[in-house]
Amino acid sequence: MRYVFEGKIEQKEEGYVISLPFNVWEVCKKREVIQAEMILDNELIDCELHPIEKGNYELFIKKEHELTVDLDVKHKIMLRIPESLIKMDQNSPYSAENPIRQIDSIEVIIQPADGLCGQACVAMLAGVSIEEVANVMGCREWQATMGHVISALKYYGIGHDNLIIFTEGQPTVLPKCCILMEKMGRFCHYLVYYNGKYYDSNLGILEEYDMSKLQGYLEIFC
Numbered sequence: 001m002r003y004v005f006e007g008k009i010e011q012k013e014e015g016y017v018i019s020l021p022f023n024v025w026e027v028c029k030k031r032e033v034i035q036a037e038m039i040l041d042n043e044l045i046d047c048e049l050h051p052i053e054k055g056n057y058e059l060f061i062k063k064e065h066e067l068t069v070d071l072d073v074k075h076k077i078m079l080r081i082p083e084s085l086i087k088m089d090q091n092s093p094y095s096a097e098n099p100i101r102q103i104d105s106i107e108v109i110i111q112p113a114d115g116l117c118g119q120a121c122v123a124m125l126a127g128v129s130i131e132e133v134a135n136v137m138g139c140r141e142w143q144a145t146m147g148h149v150i151s152a153l154k155y156y157g158i159g160h161d162n163l164i165i166f167t168e169g170q171p172t173v174l175p176k177c178c179i180l181m182e183k184m185g186r187f188c189h190y191l192v193y194y195n196g197k198y199y200d201s202n203l204g205i206l207e208e209y210d211m212s213k214l215q216g217y218l219e220i221f222c
Contacts, residue, residue, distance in 0.1 A: 005166035025055030099157030118144030120201035159221035166216035
């Protein structure tokens with residue numbers, strides 16, 4: 001998966017560091033030092049993700065790269081973390097060519113207990129029950145990460161972008177359909193946006209949404 005965000009570059013004695021605006025455990029379930037690559041000013045750079053605490057990481061670039069960009073302003077960064085998806089049953093009856101359904105409407109699904117919003121989003125997109133999605137994901141309350149969600153989308157053949165856009169509360173124009181990531185304490189809350197409405201497994205269908213709460217989104221192809 002690839003991730004797009006804006007970050008400020010800090011120069012240190014051993015190299016350069018950039019704070020990540022997302023919890024790495026939450027989006028890809030990886031731990032320890034992670035080898036990755038980034039694009040900065042159209043240059044592909046090998047980098048590492050170094051853990052700070054509880055899934056928070058910083059991006060590290062070795063000093064040999066000698067970056068020449070302005071360190072006083074934020075830069076748009078594209079980060080790629082390889083092999084970041086959760087492995088699920090590969091014997092799916094669905095595929096990109098044979099998805100579970102064509103998304104031309106959304107029926108809201110209210111989660112029966114807190115902590116099932118990720119499963120609920122996939123259920124709304126796939127047109128199945130939360131229980132079925134939980135079984136496909138192999139995880140229960142408070143366990144579904146964005147990695148689980150994306151892998152479940154693949155299982156159901158639901159087309160999606162391979163890019164997660166992190167807006168960090170800034171105004172943005174959303175695509176026709178997407179999964180929204182909202183920061184909620186140390187967890188993320190997920191909801192579906194489709195054709196001008198917000199489908200929240202806690203609150204139902206919303207006509208408006210406070211974009212300052214939005215951490216980022218993943219586009220779903222209709």
